[in-house]
Amino acid sequence: MKSLFFIIYFWDFMTDPSLIYDEIQRQVVFVFNKLAEQQGSEGRVGEDISAAVEGLGALNKTIQDEYDKLKELSEWTHFTIAFYGETNAGKSTLIEALRLLLKEPSKLKSQSQFKEAQRRSGLTQEAFDKVRHSIMSSEDKIESVKKELGKLDQKYSGAIKKVELEILRLSELIQEIKTGLSWWKKIATIFYKTPESLQLKDEKNKLAKLLKEENSEKKTIDLQLEAVFTQKKNAEKEQRRLDAKAEKLKEFADGQIIGNGRSDFTRHNTAFKFNAGGQEFTLIDVPGIEGAEDLVREPIAQAVRKAHAVFYVTRAPRPPQTHDGDAGSRKGTLEKIKEHLGAQTEVWSIYNHPVNNPRQLKKPLLDENDVAGLVAMDEKLKKALPDQYCKSLIVSAWPAYLSLTDCTVPGSKETVEQKKLMTRFDSRDEILTLSGLSEFVDTLKSDIVGDYRSKIRRSNLNKAYKVLEASLVELKKAHNVFEDGEKKVRSEVRHAKSQIDVLLEQFSGRLGAVRSKVIRNFESQVQEQLYERIDDDISNDEFKRLLKESVEEASANLEFGLRDAIKKEAEDVGVNINKVVQRSNHHLRNIIAMQNEGIAMDKFDMTVDVDNGLQLTSLVASGVGLVTGVFLLASNPVGWTVAVVGGVLAVVGSLIGLAKSGIMLFNSNYKKSQQRKETDKVLIKAKASIGKEIGEVVEAVSQEMTKQMKVVYKELQAPVNQYTAITSTMKRAESELSSIAQRVKN
Incomplete structure (x- = not known):
């Protein structure tokens, strides 16, 4: 499928190169649609994956918007060079000199109009x-x-x-x-x-x-x-x-595009088309990167998107300055160059050497300090743009322009300066040689514009690749942040679960202690009541009646005591679990807050829901309620009473048998000891029966608490599942987009 897809894409590109952006856009949309189709999960996890895929929609929109801009501004016929750089660096002056030297069509037209207007006016x-x-x-x-x-x-x-x-x-x-x-x-x-x-x-x-x-x-x-x-x-x-x-x-004079010293003289891009010896190329006069940045930001961006090569023009033979320092918020020239020109395939620097007096135009044009400064500039720009930067070129645009112009307004500053310049030198060619313009034009034709068709293709493909590369950088950054967040969230949730596990173990142990305590209370209550009456020398019939009543009463008390004890233990463990949950929820919110500070979340519309403290509290409370309800379903004090009383009746029957033998008729102490002994036997049997029943109740309560905590565990796990869904979706998107980028690059 991919091979067929690429063949179709390659064929369309060969027949109509501008279709490359449409094709890449379709491939990117295909990737995001495929991610949506591969969700496949139902329930909460499916919702998490869906949210992650939808969150990547912001990234998709960014990519689509960038390609729309490239389609709008792309140039496939004329090799286009943007003259980019500092304000008042002489970009327009150099372009004007080239227009004159290479006889740019619109310049020839304006010169013709100038000469006709001058002829009619008689102005000399x-x-x-x-x-x-x-x-x-x-x-x-x-x-x-x-x-x-x-x-x-x-x-x-x-x-x-x-x-x-x-x-x-x-x-x-x-x-x-x-x-x-x-x-x-x-x-x-x-x-x-x-x-x-x-x-x-x-x-x-x-x-x-x-x-x-x-x-x-x-x-x-x-x-x-x-x-x-x-x-x-x-x-x-x-x-x-x-x-x-x-x-x-x-209006028709030469030099109208040349600035007058104002930082915002050039506010819009102006393109000039040339045809030099069959080589077609376009020069764009770009506003300066300093001054009123809000006014020129978009024109600069449009020019560098359109350009296949960029001339960085500077008026100083030294490396471009960096930002204003820790206290400054404005970007320096070097940061702007890296930001604006990172997607280019070819960047040259032009040092426009200032010559304000004819005596300054000499050979060599530069002194040792200027040459050393240009070497440092080349090194710094090569480091900033390792794949794009070529080298520096030298020209002095102003004297070159003065030597070429013959349509200056009589009486103007240019006319006066031109007269001084031409008086000092023998010919125009001498000035063009000394100014470096002749050598610059040779380099322009041979090294820069030469083989312009392949350069156009390579530059436009590189811009297409850079859009994906920039998006992949952002995606990778976000992916790393989310992966780190996933580890922290997973660790926090694991810690919370382990704390709850400890609390459940402690809860089970305390239920065992409750079991032992209520049985001891049962035994003590029956013994205290019967032993006191036995000391009164009661009859066996009275003993039988009292034993039955004491066991029934103690059984009823045991039921209420057990219920209250289990309820208290369940509520206590619920409070402690809620503390764990709330503390964990607070930590999770901090993790998310720190994550969001480390990534531009506007580029990835994804959120992880960790603010579920109230929901978890409700789940814990509901679970505790269900646990105490299990006691009512599992306990059966009446059953205990019946079992114990049945045993009592059997013992009493034995005592009656003994009475018939006449032994206890004549020895009261012996009767009392036998009644105590039989009481203890009944209690042993009763404790065994009751202990078994209570053990079943305690086990049921413990199991129900564990069962209910599984619901809490599931809710605690929700942020981890969300992170997992987001990171896995990002990873798949990263892999697919990287594949497209490599096909574009290669």
């Missing part, structure tokens, strides 16, 4: 250079005119200040002179000017002349400044006009 770098030169020239002139204003102020401020001080002195002097003159002299000064007044007039004329000259020169400079500001304003207006045109060009 020369226009930007001209307007920027005009703005800078205007700013220089403004500074020059402002300096002239400063010089003008220095030129006139001293002279004006000096004249103003002289005018103030003369004004104060004239006022002082007027204050000392008589009234007629004050009138005379109206018609006759003093020398001081004439001098004051000259100074005021001088001040007016200075101010006029200053204002004239300042007006000339202000006109110059106004003209320069107008020139700058016009240049800035032209700058805004050019910027507006440039903004329209940005």
Whole structure:
């Protein structure tokens, strides 16, 4: 059956490779259905196995969901490489350079649109250079005119200040002179000017002349400044006009996928298809693994599911960092790499060497420290991904991109930096060689994309295998936890049973002691009553009557005493058994709680019911009730009385025979001794008869208690049975899924 199943699966896969996921899903469903069909048990054990099979439904759902995602994202035509890594590591820059170098179709289209839009707008770098030169020239002139204003102020401020001080002195002097003159002299000064007044007039004329000259020169400079500001304003207006045109060009310009430094610049996957020399492949620009992780978690997962190989791009020549330490809850870069890339067949690292100045682009590109850091990085990644990791590649993406682009927006930072770069080097090819991009492309074509069809198949099969492998790891972990739990639960139940066994043995022993005690009480009661009356020298007829009455009364007392004693012993053992049961139940709950802490139970919807303390208590109480009921069914005090009284009558008949012989008629002491002796004989016979009856009752009670405890044992065993059902079901599921995984892998 399996061989035929595999042949059908293999044929479907050869005709339509994408059917592999459907086929594996069908096989997995077949396994779980087969487990359900093999349950076969009835009663409680059958229910336990059914619950275990149903509990594995959560695992089945996980597997089915993962394969649904693979089916949705699987790629069987184009070899797909995901550019994965740190935020701002230059993934998009490298992809953009490859788009330019390998003439990716959508890039050629956008470049054509850019050039057409630039042609219509007439926008050139020369226009930007001209307007920027005009703005800078205007700013220089403004500074020059402002300096002239400063010089003008220095030129006139001293002279004006000096004249103003002289005018103030003369004004104060004239006022002082007027204050000392008589009234007629004050009138005379109206018609006759003093020398001081004439001098004051000259100074005021001088001040007016200075101010006029200053204002004239300042007006000339202000006109110059106004003209320069107008020139700058016009240049800035032209700058805004050019910027507006440039903004329209940005939509089609090179480098639009390159980030601007924000950690969440790339939030979605972007795929670019290439055909280089007949080799078809796709590059996916993946969001960075740092920053707003909630926004990019799903795009990253989708990209690595789709990819057949992954480039881990880093901006630092050193091993990726681990988590934040004991106090940190966030995963480090290395933990994220292991989590995201574990299902890949091929992982390469790319060190994107930063070059921000043309002088940094030299040969060799890396120094000794960088080389040593990359060796350490290779070792750490190989240890983290032993089967997947290949090696590190070196490239400097930014200068490579600048050398390739010819559709940058005039006036942009890229255009300026490109001009500086191209001025320093002789050719674009020299830059591509020094940046490592030429060698990278050769490696990409030969070692990475080469034989891409077989790589696609191997990668997709590996992802299918990894889904089962991951599920098997979880299943094995859960299986081990449940097996360990089964051992602990089995040990606890065995201990509880052994304690109950000891209590049952003690109960049986105490019932034997009860038997002996009630017989002694019976004997003592009869002896005390008869011996006292015999001492009164009673007749044989009176002795016969009293013996009969004493035995009957003692028999009745024995019945009640035996019943009460057995009931008390049964209740006492019931209390002790309940203590054992409750203590065991508490221990079992602790075992389950500790187990659940050690496993993600949401992946396995299985529970073990150990909270049956009330049920067990009820079973113990019910069992004790049935045990005491056995006494009522098994005991027959009337039978004992009849048997004993019959013996008494026989003895009395013997005594009468003796009386007829006349021996006791003349010797009272002899009669008393004979009555005591015959009493003891009756008691011996009575004890034997009663002892036998009580022994049967005690044995019946003991057996019934043992019988009732078997029900308790069965209930105690329930968690063990549940564990056994779960672990055996898990083991069968593990075996079947492992078989499927091996067929997929091989």
